[in-house]
Amino acid sequence: MKIVTTKTMKEMDRIAMEEYHIPGVVLMEHAAMAVKKHVDLVADKNKHIVILCGPGNNGGDGFALARLLKQDGYEQVMIFCNVPFEKMSHDEKIYAAIAGSYHIPIYQSEDLKEVKKMFASADIVIDALFGTGLSRNIEGFYDQLILTLNTMHKYVISIDIASGINGDSGAIMGCGIQATKTVSLVCYKPGNVMYPGSAYCGDVVVEDIAMPQEIIAKSNGNEVMDDDLIASFLPKRQAHSNKGSYGKALMIGGSMRMHGALAMCAKAALSSGIGTLTIALPSSIHAIMAGKMEECMLLPLSDEDGYFSEKSAEELKDQLDLFDFVTIGNGMGRGKGANALVELVLKSNLPCILDGDALYLVGKHPEWLKRKAPTILTPHPKEMSYLSARKLDDVLNDPMEVVQTFLKGYGNITLIYKNEHTIVCNKAFSYMNLAGNNALAKGGSGDVLCGMLCGLYGQSKDALKSACCAVYVHARCADELIKAKDYNAILAKDIIEESSHIYKELRNRQ
Numbered sequence: 079m080k081i082v083t084t085k086t087m088k089e090m091d092r093i094a095m096e097e098y099h100i101p102g103v104v105l106m107e108h109a110a111m112a113v114k115k116h117v118d119l120v121a122d123k124n125k126h127i128v129i130l131c132g133p134g135n136n137g138g139d140g141f142a143l144a145r146l147l148k149q150d151g152y153e154q155v156m157i158f159c160n161v162p163f164e165k166m167s168h169d170e171k172i173y174a175a176i177a178g179s180y181h182i183p184i185y186q187s188e189d190l191k192e193v194k195k196m197f198a199s200a201d202i203v204i205d206a207l208f209g210t211g212l213s214r215n216i217e218g219f220y221d222q223l224i225l226t227l228n229t230m231h232k233y234v235i236s237i238d239i240a241s242g243i244n245g246d247s248g249a250i251m252g253c254g255i256q257a258t259k260t261v262s263l264v265c266y267k268p269g270n271v272m273y274p275g276s277a278y279c280g281d282v283v284v285e286d287i288a289m290p291q292e293i294i295a296k297s298n299g300n301e302v303m304d305d306d307l308i309a310s311f312l313p314k315r316q317a318h319s320n321k322g323s324y325g326k327a328l329m330i331g332g333s334m335r336m337h338g339a340l341a342m343c344a345k346a347a348l349s350s351g352i353g354t355l356t357i358a359l360p361s362s363i364h365a366i367m368a369g370k371m372e373e374c375m376l377l378p379l380s381d382e383d384g385y386f387s388e389k390s391a392e393e394l395k396d397q398l399d400l401f402d403f404v405t406i407g408n409g410m411g412r413g414k415g416a417n418a419l420v421e422l423v424l425k426s427n428l429p430c431i432l433d434g435d436a437l438y439l440v441g442k443h444p445e446w447l448k449r450k451a452p453t454i455l456t457p458h459p460k461e462m463s464y465l466s467a468r469k470l471d472d473v474l475n476d477p478m479e480v481v482q483t484f485l486k487g488y489g490n491i492t493l494i495y496k497n498e499h500t501i502v503c504n505k506a507f508s509y510m511n512l513a514g515n516n517a518l519a520k521g522g523s524g525d526v527l528c529g530m531l532c533g534l535y536g537q538s539k540d541a542l543k544s545a546c547c548a549v550y551v552h553a554r555c556a557d558e559l560i561k562a563k564d565y566n567a568i569l570a571k572d573i574i575e576e577s578s579h580i581y582k583e584l585r586n587r588q
């Protein structure tokens with residue numbers, strides 16, 4: 079399943095129509111069939127269904143749906159459409175004419191009292207006002223219509239995207255229909271899943287409209303992570319293997335103020351299958367960590383006031399070659415000692431994973447990222463802004479653009495852009511995670527993610543696949559946990575514990 083911009087979706091429609099010679103009305107008929115399935119799930123034939131049709135092909139989908147419902151015996155279907163016939167899109171005109179010949183009532187009014195009465199009588203409202211063609215803010219009567227509907231708490235199914243939501247950014251264009259469910263056609267649109275649009279679209283389902291698979295496969299867009307994809311990416315464990323088969327990791331981090339971050343990262347790596355784990359840490363937290371961690375080795379380095387001292391990089395230098403790869407950054411602070419360690423690691427030939435403070439430090443020395451060995455970066459929006467030297471608002475408004483521009487400047491980087499919907503990408507491939515929830519919006523969950531990544535990368539040495547697995551399993555854990563616990567009470571350590579069940583579930587699919 080993909081997530082594509084409205085521009086790409088329009089191009090896919092064009093290719094289907096012009097190059098595959100599939101008439102637009104055929105696509106529209108399939109769109110209507112797809113939406114009807116979701117009406118059938120919630121409505122009996124005697125339910126009162128009101129379909130709001132706008133001026134474009136989204137409205138056309140609505141008219142086509144009206145015919146299908148009537149044909150199938152739905153007794154009380156009506157259309158609300160204030161668009162004069164001559165102003166409708168080409169394909170909408172065809173279905174508007176068909177709806178007319180089926181004697182489906184088409185109601186037109188600018189009287190809000192009348193509109194309110196109409197909504198009051200409806201069991202289900204279909205939103206076919208605007209789809210991917212919304213081009214400006216909603217004003218005037220449409221604004222009043224939408225606000226009125228929103229006050230009535232009806233079961234609303236939006237076609238393609240909740241009307242009023244910008245398909246690419248998820249922004250509200252003046253106002254937006256509060257849908258119960260959105261049937262997105264062919265692919266997800268960013269506006270279906272990005273806040274605040276996601277909050278308006280309700281439950282989003284993607285339905286096929288007989289778009290040729292070839293067109294979908296060739297289109298630009300993020301692949302959406304799901305169980306099957308991630309099960310296929312999950313590193314396999316072999317009977318004939320030993321600890322050396324699953325990676326020798328060096329994890330560098332921690333400080334007197336933040337040893338918890340390092341401990342959670344390490345525990346998550348151990349629970350995600352790493353072969354052997356050595357933790358390099360400032361000597362002042364050695365005793366604390368020794369008490370917390372039993373399954374890993376500890377390598378204390380010189381310390382100054384609870385942080386790595388500048389000497390620590392020199393001490394570590396000759397030992398780096400003992401490891402397959404390095405994870406660096408969790409809880410280590412941004413001092414000179416930490417800086418020297420990040421430089422040491424990035425100037426080595428070892429694959430590495432950078433998290434937390436290491437991302438801040440490398441933002442000051444982007445030249446260190448010009449390296450051949452695989453490098454995985456795990457920024458949240460603010461860290462992405464350090465890395466890319468772009469404003470935080472730029473990152474938040476169009477993360478894909480910022481991330482892709484950033485990647486172009488470097489070699490072998492895999493990037494995990496962490497947010498409500500995390501993106502995992504390199505120069506060639508891009509995946510989006512839609513799982514997870516706000517129980518993860520707590521200090522420590524990023525450290526757990528980094529540890530999971532460490533464990534998975536150690537096993538597969540495949541940066542992109544291990545990054546996808548870590549992100550998805552981490553998020554699925556949160557979704558599983560909220561079934562029994564409240565969002566407030568889920569802690570980062572619970573994610574580590576739950577990961578065992580999710581790994582097992584995914585492995586059973588392999």
Ligand SMILES: NC(=O)C1=CN([C@@H]2O[C@H](COP(=O)(O)OP(=O)(O)OC[C@H]3O[C@@H](n4cnc5c(N)ncnc54)[C@H](OP(=O)(O)O)[C@@H]3O)[C@@H](O)[C@H]2O)[C@@H](O)CC1
Nearest residue numbers: 091105106133134135136208209210211212213214215238
């Ligand atoms: N073959 C296909 O292409 C298929 C497409 N499909 C469906 O088509 C949808 C895309 O259709 P679409 O491109 O016609 O756009 P749509 O969202 O209906 O609106 C455009 C109209 O709205 C108007 N308008 C815009 N903003 C406005 C505002 N603020 N306030 C008032 N008016 C405003 C705009 O006016 P204009 O900007 O031209 O002045 C234009 O008249 C897509 O989401 C899917 O549902 C499926 O049937 C499968 C096959």
Ligand SMILES: Nc1ncnc2c1ncn2[C@@H]1O[C@H](COP(=O)(O)OP(=O)(O)O)[C@@H](O)[C@H]1O
Nearest residue numbers: 496497498514515516518519521522523524525
């Ligand atoms: N509202 C949310 N919905 C889903 N995932 C979230 C949400 N908020 C945060 N996350 C996830 O939680 C993690 C937070 O990481 P980060 O900000 O680095 O936290 P920390 O460094 O404090 O551990 C990321 O994986 C992010 O994608």
Ligand SMILES: [K+]
Nearest residue numbers: 205208237239
């Ligand atoms: K719509």
